[in-house]
Amino acid sequence: MTLKQAFGLAVLLASAGGLVWFYVFLLRRSTDPSRFLAKSALTVVLLVVGGYGIARLMLAGGYIAAFGGIPATAVLGIILTIIWGGDIAGLFARPFENLFTGGGDPPDPEPFYSIARAKRQRQEFDGAVEEIHVQLERFPNDFTGLMMLAEIQAENQHNLTGARGTVERIVAANAANPRNCAIALNSLADWHLRLDRDREAALQCFERIRDTFPGHQVAMEATQRIAHLPPQEMLDQQAERRKITLTEQPRTGIRNPSEIQMERPEETTDEAVARLTGHLELHPQDRDAREELAARYAEDLREIAPAIEQLEFLLRQPGQDRGNMVRWLNTMADYHIRIAADVKSAEAALDRIMKKYPKSPAAEQAGRRRMLLGRELKGKEKSRDVGLGSYERDMGLR
The missing domain is CATH 1.25.40.10 (Tetratricopeptide repeat domain)
Incomplete structure (x- = not known):
């Protein structure tokens, strides 16, 4: 075998392999593989029979080739176009269709419950x-x-x-x-x-x-x-069935307040602080208890330093979500304004929000509030002045 013949054979084999690969590719992309195979078989029959007939007409030459072979070739081409036209058009149109439909690949299988x-x-x-x-x-x-x-x-x-x-x-x-x-x-x-x-x-x-x-x-x-698990005694009491005795009451339409209200002993601020401090010794990371203790210090005792200390403890704990962190810093700024009238400390608390969560809605709100802290302070002072004036007038001093 000469070099030219070897080169021709290689080209032939490569072309055959490319055609086989392209055919398998089309078969896998087909939405109806059985129909695709039937059309392939019909195409092979048409090419073999039609090609043989057209070849004989063309070899005859003259008018037979001109008026028989060429029209027969055109008819064969039209038939093949009818068979494969839709597939060829879909091959080129499908990429544009996938832009709107999300592709022709089947969805991932999911469980059905x-x-x-x-x-x-x-x-x-x-x-x-x-x-x-x-x-x-x-x-x-x-x-x-x-x-x-x-x-x-x-x-x-x-x-x-x-x-x-x-x-x-x-x-x-x-x-x-x-x-x-x-x-x-x-x-x-x-x-x-x-x-x-x-x-x-x-x-x-x-x-x-x-x-x-x-x-x-x-x-x-x-x-x-x-931190909020109920004691075992409470769970045992819930498990017991309570016997309820129903007594007939006069139908006056008026109920005794003692029947619908439970008298609860009022808790003083000192008692609440002692209770919360004892609880936090056992459960130091209890958010609710620390927030309540901070509020007791700030709102009831007007002591801002221990209130801020409780909030700072919460801010140092790992695993806190953004919502809680922002809320605690805003509460801190609120205490600085309402209790201590300290604008600079309130600004520092809001600055921490903007630094920790830049370009976030929380940072934008903190920035807007920071600009209005002076007005917020004046509003607190005005409301306090109004309250004092009303008190003095009620006492007969004005």
Whole structure:
């Protein structure tokens, strides 16, 4: 074989390979592969039969070739155009169509839980569990399905052991997703409190969130749940059925206020401060207690330094969300204005918002408030003057 022949053979093989690749590409892109294969078979038959007939006409030469071969070739071309015209046009038009339709690729498969939800609503809990397991066979780590399974086990089948096992499966599958782990463990803790009256088991769930994801927002939320856990005695009392005695009352239409109101001993400011301080010694990261203590210091005792200290403690804690941070700094600025009439300290608090969250809505609001602090201070002073004048007039001094 000469070099020229080898080169020609290589070109022929490359062309054949390119045609085969292009055909497979079109077959995969086709919306109806069986129809595409049928048209391919018809095309082969037309090319073989028509090509053979046209070749004989053309080889005859003369008028036969001119008035027979050329029209036959045109007819064959028209037939092939009718067969493949739509596919060829779609090949070029589909990229522009995909710009509006999002592409012709099928959507990603997703689990289907409508049947399970419907059976749960009909109280067919075993059937709902079976339907969930059918979906979990295809999507074994699907968070939605596993949480639904745990809910049915705990709330409907009263199988807290099974629900605990499902939650452990969720935690193992979502080790890199703190939010999903926290949702599962928080739900398990709620079931322990509500269904089992087991404070210790719930506490273990919250402590697990706190210790597994330190510094994350879910850890801070778990710390708040720990600080507000009810004592075991309260849970035991809720579990007891209370007997209610109904007595006939005269139908006068008027009820004794003692029947609808409970007398609660009023708590003095000093007692509240002592209670909150003792609570914070046990649960130092309790947000609600520290905010209440800061308000007691500022609003009741008019002591701004310890109030600011409580807010600064909260600001230093890791895992706090933006909303709380902005609210505490705004509260700090409010105390500086209303209690101490200290514009510079209020400006410094608002500057911290703008520095920590630049180009955010919170920073824009802080900037607008900073510009109006002087007017805000004058408004506080004016309202205080009006109050003093009214008091003096009521006392007969004016």
